[in-house]
Amino acid sequence: MKTNNVVLHLDHLQKSFGKFKALKNITFDVNKGEVFGFIGPNGAGKSTTIRTLLGILKRTAGKATIFGEDVWTHRVLIHKRIAYVPGDVYLWPNLTGGEIIDLFLKMNDNKHTQRTDDLIAKFDLDVTKKARTYSKGNRQKVALVAAFSTNADLYIFDEPTSGLDPLMEEIFQQEVLQLKKSGKSILLSSHILSEVERMCDRIGIIRDGEIIETGTLDDMRHLTRTQITVTTKESIDDLDQNPAVHNVSRSKQVSNKATFAVDSENIENIMQYLTTKGIVALQSTPPTLEDLFLRYYKQSSDQSGSEVSDHEK
């Protein structure tokens, strides 16, 4: 991992507000040209991490660099090469959206280009309105248009689509993928899982100020269970005996039809077992990010760790 490809590097980052430890241990890297998804529930420390990365907050301990430079001491240098959209966008009420976009661009030596106009049209933003009349979604659009038309190397988005409608979300995703194609790095914090699932190469899960898992989505799928619905010729009543199988529910209408979850690493021996019973129909659903997410939430509330839950429908 320690190559020149690392754009953002966090090592045991900690941040306390008085006695309250907001960040306990944040460790992850964002590599060049990748979209890194930063997910976690509200209050887990996503925004605090990002604001520390931007040098707005001063870290208590740990290491944090962007482009190899310290995020606190060299913040101005770093800021030349990044674009940022905060989670809650607040704008000066008596400036218009257009004025604010241009101001943001000028402050980083960028210009209002054709691309800016295209983005304004794409996001369907009325730039002549004063910011006080904007809804949350419109304020976010202002920040997004400014960020997307900024020429940066690292883009940081903090829950950027929380106020946008699905149509605009779609445009946002297109634009992010476009950036990725041109070799830019993106840090995307979100709790909208489908978004992260669609766009991110790697993800980091944060809970209570700690990164509890990082890796590709595929890496993490091993940690969860696959949902299987199967119909067999012979009876599969002894399915429950297998320790890798959980939450079995049998169909009342169709005999020998069952739905169950299986630990992903044991999928092979279950399939062998089912084959011996003669498979009539089989449907398998890979774990979604949602399952992953729920699994980690549940862990925190159960504290047992062994009792893993799956989504059931």
Add this chain to the structure above:
Amino acid sequence: MKNNFDKTGFLTRFGIRRDSWSLITWIICLAGLMASVAFKFEGIYGTPSSISAIENTLKSPAMVALFGKFDIPAKQSADVFGTEMIVFMALMMVIMNIYFAIRGSRSEEDSGLTELLVSHSIGRMSNIMAISLELLFINIIVGMLFGLGIQFSGMPGVNANGAWLLGMVLAAVGLFFGMVALFSAQIADNSRNATTISYGIFGLFYILRMYTDLKRPSTTWFNPFGMIEKISAFHKNDWRPVIILVVLSFVVWLLVLFTSQHRDIGSGLIATRPGRAKAGFLLRGPISLIMKLHRTSMIVWTVGLFILGTTYGSIFNTISDILKTNPTMQTVFGKAAVNAANHQILLNFVAVITIVCVGLAAIPAIQVMNSLKGDQTKGYLENIFAKKVSRLHVFISYLITAIIAGELSFFASLMGLYVAGNAVLTHGKLDFQTYIHVFIAYSPAILTSVAMAAFLVGIWPKGTLISWAYVFYGIYSMYLGSLLKLPDWAKKFSAFGWANKVPVHAVNYGYFSVLMIIMAVLIIIGIWGYQRRDLS
């Protein structure tokens, strides 16, 4: 009908709890100020000679301009108290009421809280009703504390009727301007404009009062702010101003109710116009941004202080005429006036008036500096701090704008004095150079106030109220200081007391340099702290 006011009681209690700390601070400060002056008053103006001296002083145009015109005979301490304190305390009451009225109405709407509230089962008028009741509550409490404080002060000549009349007329005038502020909150569509409109209306009445007091005192009756001078406390005890003000407050309140039912939440009667689609050439970085944000307010303050200056300047001829025959003026202006020629007295007057001007000019300056904290709390700066703009750059931008806002409006007030004063004077005009000296001598008061604000924003942002306390103390100690015979050190506690009475004396560049050094140190520490702390 009940439905319209549903949950009013709950909202009122909620509002009072929300404002509890500010309420307590204001109430203690105002009631404490009034009571402490009342208790001390016999010591200041207890003897017949000191009373007759101050009586003549109070009849001079300069004092009429500041404190109002009274026709009660000053025989006892209480008479002097009633005339000296009323206009100043009314000023404080108005400031307090505008503050709470805007905070409870338009600010709540700005932050979206009102929207959240009305989605619940509360009556259509409950919001307005709640803040109105809160204002009524504050004014009655403060008015009662005033009444009690004065009644039991033991001042010679005090009686219960007069004491309570004083308290209640101050409460009534406060309530009236509170309602005016509530009305402004319906007209404007953001709290800053609502505050500006409220102060604009108040300023108009204040200046009109000064003018009618000097020219035709009987017409002051038509002025809601001026009529408080007509109560004749401890003599005729005329309660009519109280009744009129309460009725007027009620009428304005009905207007507030009416307009509030005929507009959308979050908008005002004056709609916001669409603006430009692209930033102008000038809007390109922190300094130009902050200048643009405060442009309107800077213009309003500059024009306002220029008008105030011209109003004071326009009575220059009257001053030299009357002061010539009134040697007792020295109680207020110091010994310098004893051997005074007209010119000297005029210079003295300029020195006193300048205190008012410089105190007012410090207000926009501190407002700008403190908005660095406000803008950050509101999240406006979040994006700026992610740009390649250093914290130093942002800080300095606010600092420079603050200094310009203060110095510009101060300069405008002096120019008002210069232009209008020389227009009415037939001989012994004050030259431009004099005003430049005044400007140099009093500027440190503004600059140290800004530096104090910069220091606090940088080091201890929770304490930004202290910079306001500093300015209010400065104005108080100089506005009322001489009349209350405050000790010298109390006046020299703030930079306002170190101006060396320019233009009576020459500018003391020693004091000036020391104050500049203090200013620089405060600013440097502020910047040092700002570079190192969390911005949250």
